[in-house]
Amino acid sequence: MSRLDRIKRAAGNACVFSLSGPSFTEREERLYRETCPTGVIFFRRNVETVASLESLCGELRRIESLRIVSIDEEGGRVRRLPTGPYSLPPAKALAALDEDEFSDKVRVLGRELRRIGITMDMAPVVDLRSGEDASIVGDRAFSDDPEEVSRHALRYLSALRDEGVFGVIKHFPGHGATTIDSHKELPRIEKSLRDLAAEDLLPYRRLAGTARFVMVAHILVPDADPLFPASLSRQWMRILRRDIGFDGIVMTDDIEMHALDNWSPEEKAALFLASESDLLLICSGKEEIMRAHWEALVRAAEADDAIFARLEQLRDRLEGEFFAIGHR
Secondary structure, X not given: OOHHHHHHHHHHHOEEEXXXXXXXXXXXXXXXXXXXXXXXXXXHHHOOOHHHHHHHHHHHOOOOOOOEEEEOOOEOOEOOOXXXXXXXXXXXXXXXXXXXXXXXXXXXXXXXXXXXXXXXXXXXXXXXXXXXOOOOOHHHOOOOOHHHHHHHHHHHHHHHHHXXXXXXXXXXXXXXXXXXXXXXXXOEOOOOHHHHXXXXXXXXXXXXXXXXXEEEOOOEOOOOOOOOOHHHOHHHHHHHHHHOOOOOEEEEOOOOOHHHOOOOHHHHHHHHHHHOOOEEEOOOOOHHHHHHHHHHHHHHHHHOHHXXXXXXXXXXXXXXXXXXXXXX
């Protein structure tokens, strides 16, 4: 394999792509074979029925680079699967159940996801509850108490893992201090880093030894980094790695959210790499946008041997995580 081919494959190691609809088109298959993304994430536009999603997962097995097959299935108002016995209530309602019923419900979901061919669920939310239940967090959060959030999230992660599915704790460092939706604009949190550490960051500290995947939010916290949102911030990555002690895989929230409209794909890719995060989520299913971010990663790896080496090593780190949970 030529150096350029290795660089292209290494750039794909950092990419989680999406699909435009409920089928895997020939055009998308050509893109995936060229760019070698390490993951795919499903949304409601990709799911007609459970059977069709299972078939889609089967088609995606043709892409050897795919390690992560994921979905955003929290429960409540954030669900992609059709209603079924696996459907979870909102986290707020789930937290009100006794421990056994809570775990049983999450295991049922995990079992169905694994049967379909999905290896990762973008849940649980470990934000603290804020605002009304209809707000960006609201009933998606277990509680406004960080200790309770930590306890419920640990139970959720364990139940998924029992069924061979990874959970992802989100949205670091926490939407709990804002009701602004980062899908629409960049939330700005004026809370001090000291207060965040005592409250919003506490679940991440409690779960650092258990969770293997963390999603980072598009949130600006001037006391920590006045220039860049957490998802593109080297300073926030240092806090997560050094202060909190998380040594797993770190991913951005959807890089196409309007919170990041001030940065081009080239700039977002550069900041992502500078932050030393691991995975870039590109979720619209639009080929030109997925390709633009991938090409920016390729150019950066061509220009910097250290970036190239880090992207190549990412594959081994991912393989280690999936080997540990029993995926071969």
